[in-house]
Amino acid sequence: MKLNHRIPSLVRPLIAAAALALGLSAAQAQDIRFGFNADQSGTGAAELGVAARHGFDLAIEDINKAGGLLGRKVVGIVRDDTGQPPKSIQNMTELIDSEKVAAVVGPTNSGNALAWLHIPQQKKVPVIVPVATATDITKRYANEAQNYIYRVSMVDREQVALLIAYAIKATRNQKIAFIADSTGFGQQGVKDLTEVLALHGAKAVAVEKFGPKDTDMTSQLAKIRDAGADTLIVYGLADANAQLLRSMEKINYLPTTLGTWGNMSTPLLNTAGKKLAEHIIFATSTAEDSNPRAVALAARVRERYPQLPTFVAAAQSYDSVMLLAAAVKKAGSTDGDKLAATLENGLPDTQGVVKLYQKPFAKGDHEALSVADFHLARWRDGKVAAYEDAITKALAPADYKK
Template sequence: MKNSKKFFSKIAVMMIGVLFILSSSGCTASKDTDTIKIGASFALTGNVSVYGIAARNGVELAIKEYEETGGKLDKKIEFIVEDNKGSEVDAANAFNKLVDREKIDVFIGSDISGTTLTIAELAAEKKIPMITPTATALPVTEKGDNVFRACYIDSFQGGMMGKFAATELQAKTATILYNFGSDYSEGIASTFEEVFQENGGTIVGKESYTNDDKDFKSILTNVKAQNPDVLFIPDYYEMVALIARQVHEVGIQSILLGVDGWDGVIDQTNDFPEAVEGAYFANHYATDDPKPEIQNFVNNYKEVYGEVPNALAALGYDAGKIILEALEKAGTTEPEAVINALKTTNVDYVTGHIEFDEKRNPIKSISVIKLEQVNGKLQQKAYTTIEP
């Protein structure tokens, strides 16, 4: 009986060993060394899907062009995208799936700051090289030295629009109308106020609202009484369109100013173009910029997706190119090598010349767009470029 027990014990140990070897080899085999896996997560459905779809398309186009022109990477590129619906919970689940199940090498995303912050924390823990095309909140890249962004940060665009209002438009007074509780809106409002005053302007009013508000008439009555030269509204296009209609109805004559969240406002106001006609907003690029690299991108995007690319698409495209060039430069998918290659980025892209500061934020210019009505339809026109 004792010998029998010893025999079965030996068999059990051998079986455990075999299972360990098989499971280990299975893990190794699941990582296809002939394939580079680029993971991404965007809001492809939900309230901010206009951002996520455009950013996804931009990345997809960059990869498509890279493969068609015979990039230097000797491996197949697999682009794996998950829909996070604009939800932080879904964003975390999507990222974990990409890392744990798909075994991605690098990550691109997300689109808005809330979901990107959630993902950045996880990416820092797992040391996955990551770049967000469009999340502008300052803390995003503070999560880890593996986290980069292709867009400028909130404080930068707020300050640049404050400078633009005071120096280019010669505005003496401004009212700020911001979304209380939104880190994006509050952060931009703060730096606009600071820089506008530094350049000789006076803030004659600060009014706030919340995401739940629909009627702004009482707030706008205050703004009308303040009679500012410019009315600065740092928020996303859906809310801006709603406010701008009521600004026009109340009879406010101030010049409207905005930021990159306005990209998409034309689609919301084409039935009432007077609401935002003559407004200016900061953006990452202008579709009518004559530079060859910009027009090539615009034309290629239109050919593939049947529409003019917005700034989110351009940033997605640039983020894709940045990642591909870093992988080329690194010559490996080893995380530290890719991260170090990303840090040395110094190239002209569609949204401008990009190199990274010590916080892995890009040092780049801002395009100012003017909304003009042409034959009864709103159009975005390149107005000027503000250098950092």
């Protein structure tokens, strides 16, 4: 028994000697750790976090099947922040200080990101955000010598640019209206919508709002209908938007309806029903049927997560890990400064699920995706599918104003 207890201490020098014989340092013989910190259970955005976690896990599996990084195995360290900023802050501290991760992927909620950005920035640990959309996330430290915060996700202002570009071409009577929830999220959305529509030389014919827990929006919709709007942009979360769709049905007013990517969450489908849910068209970066890589990843994720309503989060998380892996390979190191510099300046072309990433980041731009990468989607037969029509095919870069 005593001999068994001594085995680890006897083996350690042999492992170190073997590593040196292979030209590896002791540090290089250890696993490379990537952290994941996102809501997977606590809020309405949790299913985005669950999907992102599966994308994260599958990317690491693929990296290890290909031999790992720098001759070392990659290990994912996963934390659920339950959508709560204090818990998310605690997770980040543990991942960086105790787990010694080389980089972090996450979070789901923008508020959580904004609560802990200072931690990886101070400790020089790169973070790639695969879900949260608040514009300020990558901007807070943009003027620092090195900004360690990157993103592979939708961005609020960029989504608005796409929605307005489509609305301008979709409206037949040039009457576009907005309706948003009364939260800061919804009202910031109205501000962005108003500003971007003005760039097109237009103004909303009606702007209404509703409480995020409201179930009857018929009075607001009646005002929009009476204003003559044939195109409506909705800025709210999926559960409230489902009630909005039901209110539209009640008064038989179903204009062209557009929204943000949050509409791909299952509350929209479950509350509005499959047929009505198909009425709203929303922004996304990819869908399960967007390309062969998306089809393949979706099939793998569905083995673990059969419902998979938010495939886009899995795809963006998968791509985030692949970009980190490309940076580690190119830098030949897991040092935070070297990884950050490589992400900005030295990444080789990297094939992802969403797209082929060619110099995705630059010194003043840490957004891997822009409006040119976004698409429209809608629910179809209980799944999120890419949406195309004559308008989407006619949209050009000049149509996107922001």
